[in-house]
Amino acid sequence: xxxxxxxxxxxxxxxxxxxxxxxxxxxxxxxxxxxxxxxxxxxxxxxxxxxxxxxxxxxxxxxxxxxxxxxxxxxxxxxxxxxxxxxxxxxxxxxxxxxxxxxxxxxxxxxxxxxxxxxxxxxxxxxxxxxxxxxxxxxxxxxxxxxxxxxxxxxxxxxxxxxxxxxxxxxxxxxxxxxxxxxxxxxxxxxxxxxxxxxxxxxxxxxx
Numbered sequence: 001x002x003x004x005x006x007x008x009x010x011x012x013x014x015x016x017x018x019x020x021x022x023x024x025x026x027x028x029x030x031x032x033x034x035x036x037x038x039x040x041x042x043x044x045x046x047x048x049x050x051x052x053x054x055x056x057x058x059x060x061x062x063x064x065x066x067x068x069x070x071x072x073x074x075x076x077x078x079x080x081x082x083x084x085x086x087x088x089x090x091x092x093x094x095x096x097x098x099x100x101x102x103x104x105x106x107x108x109x110x111x112x113x114x115x116x117x118x119x120x121x122x123x124x125x126x127x128x129x130x131x132x133x134x135x136x137x138x139x140x141x142x143x144x145x146x147x148x149x150x151x152x153x154x155x156x157x158x159x160x161x162x163x164x165x166x167x168x169x170x171x172x173x174x175x176x177x178x179x180x181x182x183x184x185x186x187x188x189x190x191x192x193x194x195x196x197x198x199x200x201x202x203x204x205x206x207x208x
Contacts, residue, residue: 003128006102007189010124014189014200020180021196022173032173040169047149047161054149058157083162087141091167092118094137102129110194119194130190130197131178138171 022029051058092109096118099107107120125133145164149157181190181199188201 003126004102004132005126005189006120006123006129008122008124010189010200011202013202015202016198017188017201017203018180018184018199019196020177022177023195028176032176036169036172039172040165043168044161044165047146047164050146051149051157054146055154055157058154079159079162083159083166087163087166087170088116090141091137091170092116094140095133098133098136099123102133108194117194119192121191121193124189124191124200127182127184127186127188127190130181130192134174134178134192135171138167138174141167 099120103123107118110117148160184199185201185203188199191198
């Protein structure tokens with residue numbers, strides 16, 4: 001079986017051996033949310049420290065007024081809202097494109113309050129393809145964000161840093177789902193229905 005296979009026809013001898021839905025598994029969801037907060041602040045701290053190398057001009061004395069201005073409450077709220085919105089659009093937009101490229105069919109888009117997702121609920125993906133589609137947006141946005149810090153106007157640097165931090169914090173759940181799926185038997189097929197995933201194989205149901 002191809003390592004990057006997508007099919008709408010589940011092999012006759014395949015059946016569901018596991019399901020992971022973070023909306024149903026409250027324990028996992030709570031742990032990942034708490035860990036995500038830690039990742040958000042941890043990555044943010046590391047990125048600020050990296051400015052001495054990535055963008056030393058941002059930390060210069062001439063730029064102190066810009067740094068101080070960005071700490072104003074309402075500007076901070078606006079920055080947060082815009083960064084979250086842009087992160088969601090970029091992340092799910094990239095995933096939407098990847099689903100379309102590998103399946104040849106427009107994926108579905110869902111909304112759950114502030115949560116948005118792109119999914120291909122009619123397609124069974126190989127484990128490697130699922131991992132690539134799930135993780136590529138997080139990796140690509142991080143790389144592009146770090147590069148952007150070095151070239152964008154100084155007043156946009158805080159927004160870029162926040163975007164990258166939020167992106168990596170949100171990617172924690174993606175990484176957890178990929179880790180769970182990759183622990184299934186070789187040759188497993190993954191169906192991503194947006195709120196969660198189902199895994200199919202010829203082996204007996206493992207209960208997970």
